[in-house]
Amino acid sequence: MSGAVGAAVVGLGMMGERHARIWRELHAAELVSVYDIVQERAEQVADALGCKAAGSLEEAIGADGVGIVSVCTNDEAHREACVAAAEAGRHVLVEKPLATTLEDCDAIIEACRRAGVKLMTGHVCRFDPHYVKCRDVVLAGEVGEIVQVFARRNNILPSGRRIGPRTSVAYFLGVHDIDLIQWVTGRPITRVCAESVRKVLSDIGADDAIMTVFRLEGGGIGALETCWVIPEGSPNSLDARLEIVGTEGRVAACVGCEGFEQASSERARRPDVVYWTEMHGTAQGALRRQLEHFAECVLEDREPAVSPEDARRAVEVAAAIHRSLETGGPVEIGT
Template identity: 70%
Template sequence: MSDTLGAAVIGLGMMGERHAQLWAELPRTRLVAVYDIVPERAQAVADAHGCLAASSLDEALAADGVDIVSVCTDDQSHLQPCLAAADAGKHVLVEKPLAITTADCDAIIAACERADVKLMTGHVCRFDPRYVACHDAVAAGEVGDVVQVFARRNNILASGLRIGPRTSVAYFLGVHEIDLICWITGARVTRVHAEGTSKALASIGADDSILSLIRLEGDAVGCIETCWIIPEGSANSLDARLEVVGTEGRVAARVGGEPFEAASASRSSRPDIVYWTEVHGRVAGALRDQLEHFADCVLDDTEPIVTPAQARHAVQVAEAIHHSLDTGAPVDL
């Protein structure tokens, strides 16, 4: 392998375009090929970065010099491109969630193990310094024995309307919180009891809000709040919180309400400046750090900080949330 990696991106919507730009910009990678089931999207991204607009998944994977593949298709369409990439011997960076069933997660993990390629799921919050600070404080024993965890991820209605017809808020937003809680506390979820309701999104058959009570290994309890119908006029399109209370202390992070504010006559907004923001014409922030980390893991043969088992567990908990919604009963994992 050369000292730079060739990348292909599959699925070129909101996230895929960003992956493509980053692979083109990062010092140790280059963008080789892109593919989307909508050919115009692939052509537009290829034109912007001077790479191949592949007309099929196989053509993208077979392009000369592809070492790593970003899978940025919809949640329910991760399986096929991940399996094909692994079978072609490519390292796989797949957007969260790893898949929408544990069976699909197992198939992807097995394919990557068989091919001896690295697999990382893009749990980008692991690269947000606010959550990293919470993790490091808990790991250093600063909160003592964890007693209670609260995590919220609420998004504006446009998000529910855009994604609601394809997947659920537990998968699209909830897996971030599940992964953060488990990573920060070092414990897996052992029991889930969820309640949901659908009003604003009833016509598209999606839950507006899902609240999940959880129990963790080590006997801590927690609550996960996910909602994607907060008003469009909200100053910040994302309102996320995390709090860990222990026998010796407390840590808390707040995401949204960034310290940059832009106001017009009719609206004030606080856009994200942590996850992906342009600084002097280049994408900076947590997503850049995540992609750079994965490239470093491949080039230096080190293990990604999001393990396949952890990404699978987030999906397992989301599955249990839906099982609990269906039955009205708590679910033991």
């Protein structure tokens, strides 16, 4: 590998700022421009990181030297920036979920295919060694045939309050595990049946939690728990698990409890040291590995670790979960 690829970031909230910082720090990349619909946000991030604050989407994407565009806008606003980036011949790294409708997924995939650019969705858990090890064990046949799967992703209430007005817990949190379940087992989810509850977030019209029972191709069954109203005083801001039981064995990952604790007289905490953490003055963790991987794929013309079809499939399952909530019954998903 030689050289570095220029990057632009569109959408500069929590994730966009992180992408921008990582692009600036990576040897394989260079941060060129940033853009947000809130112009002062773009100026703030550009000042802090030493890059161009673009005044429009086109200016950010079209800046000299940009090869990759990170799309970090809200879940439902990915399409415009992804399609514009592809049409300008830029490779696209879009935060999960790829989109919130299959129509938007198809428009993004088709624009990237037509332009001959790479498209990867930021399913960051695929860069967390806990889940990678689970997959290695399952694909090596060490658990045998899949019998049952349990996946959990619970976040503290501020996450539900912040994101709840814009998207659902299935698209924002569930999509991580939907992708993991299918990727780790190598089996698509073929049927879902979901229940939801609305108590804490009823004032903003959002579900607190969605519980889904599902079936995998090949006969395995599973349950997916997603919730974003666990109390803010909880030791972990994220409580995530994946457990797979097979005919020959079991494999399990527990994320959010990685052996680092911090306590004061008021509260004990387990801060994240896996996805986004500072080390020796640089950002480290799974998000950095994800961005570095995509830059390397661009520089070395390799296929990224998350295919567009897999990202679309995760959205298809999330959409089926919502259909099940509407109809009150099981929903089949074609394979």
